[in-house]
Amino acid sequence: MTDRQTRDFSVVICVYTEDRWEDILAAVASVRHQSRPALETLLVVDHNPALLERLGGEYKKCAADGEVRVLANAGPRGLSAGRNTGIAAARGAYVAFLDDDAVAERDWLRHFHEGYADPRVMAVGGRTEPAWASGRRPAWFPEEFDWVVGCTYRGLPPGRVRVRNVLGGNASFRRTAFDAAGGFATGIGRDGDRRPLGCEETELCIRLSRALPDAVLLIDDRAVIHHRVPPAREHFGYFRTRTYAEGLSKALVARSVGADKGLESERRYTTRVLPAGVVRGLRDAVLGRADGAGRAGAIVTGVAVAAAGYLLGTLRARRGGTAFEIAPIAATAEAGMRADEPDETQRDGREPDRSRPGGADPGADKSAGDEEEAA
Structure with a gap:
């Protein structure tokens, strides 16, 4: 078997701003230096013509053999549509996703590939380590x-474990999974730095398990990436905003797939993991260790704020205030443009039509607290 024949992963990196230029280059470099080489890296640019042109020039030589391809988001603005564009263009048997501000360790794809030895496995995720801008974790951050x-x-339990859903910034799927379940839902998922609605991975994975009841989804903690945490996200204000947004997101997912599945893992998380964290923080405070009380307080605050977001999100969902769409992947690249060509919006620099599902505000950093314990 030739080296080219062993390359069966298409890696999708969705990008949206030139502010992350160095991060994007580092992410692509980490894919190009994998111990198990990728078939291709697909950079999907989210309605930013300047970034599209700049990346096209940067990787012009790599595009000749298809090693790195720069694509325009073929759908509405946002992370979900960007991922769907990448899936539609992917030529590999497996599609992996990497955040634009993360770098993968050298054996990342190799560990993903090992998980697919079982034909029932439809998705494999990995472990994401924070790379704090300040050099270390804030003392209060649990x-x-x-x-x-x-x-x-x-x-989360260590090793390779079965889960309800993977996290999209460090995940892979069989390409056929999207044929069975469709792509990521637009209308949820990150949209630049706007107010988040996330959990798009949760919704997709639950939908996948319903479409293929025998499907197995795994997380392998040896498949490691390092995710940059900028200074703004080290502050308590961001912590509150993000936990509130998570509550909003979970309400939307619960309404879509049902509270039993939509909140299955979260119940275990809030009744087992978080109480243990509060006890640990209070114990550290009694022993005089740095900011134990702060960590305990942050956990309590996070739960309360997320609950408030969930309640408000439930009310909004009942009133029909938030909706999302699920389109077949085959239609993604056909919806008015080819996946590798800029659309009219990107040619003339105008904003996309935000009246379309997925073109409105919400967008977030990934789903959170979503993986469940080993089955």
Whole structure:
């Protein structure tokens, strides 16, 4: 078997701003240096013509053999449509997703691939470690809430375990999974730095398990990426905003797939993991360790704020205030443009029509607190 034949992963990196230029280059470099080489890296640019042109020039030589391809988001603005564009263009048997501000360790794809030895496995996720801009974790920031910054949180079992859903910034799927379940729902998912509605991975994975009842979804903690946490996200204000947004998101997902499935993992998380974190923080405070009380307080605050968001989100959903769409992946690249060509919006620089589902405000950092314990 030739080296080219062993390349069966298409890696999708969705990008939206030139402010992350160095991060984007680092993310692509980490994919190009994998011990198990990728077939291709697909950079999907979210309605930013300047970034599209700049990346096209940067990777012009790589585009000749298809190693790195720069694509325009073929759908409405936002992360979900960007991912769907990448899926539609992917030529690999597996589609992996990497955040634009993260770097993958050298064996990332190799560990993903090992999980697919079982033909029932339809998705494999990995472990995401925070790379704090300040050089270390804020003393008050509880590890149980690392999902707030798009990272793996304390409380997950180690090793390779079966889960309800993977996290989209460090995940892979069989390409056929999207044929069975469709793509990511637009109308939820990150849209730049706007007020978030996330949990698009949760909704997709639950939908996938319903479409394929025998499907197995895994997280392998050896498939590691390092996710940059900028200074603004090290502050308590961001912590509150993100937990509130998570509550809004969970309400939308629960209404879509039912509260039993939509909140299955969250119940275990709030009744087991978080109480243990509060006890640990209070114990540290009694022992005089740094900011134990602060961590305990942050956990309590995070739960309360997320609950408030969930209640408000439930009311909004009942009133029909938020909706999302699920389109077949085959239609994504056909909806008015080719996946590798800029649309009219990107040619003339005008804003996309935000009256369309997925073109409105909400967008967030990844779903959070979503993985469930080993089955």
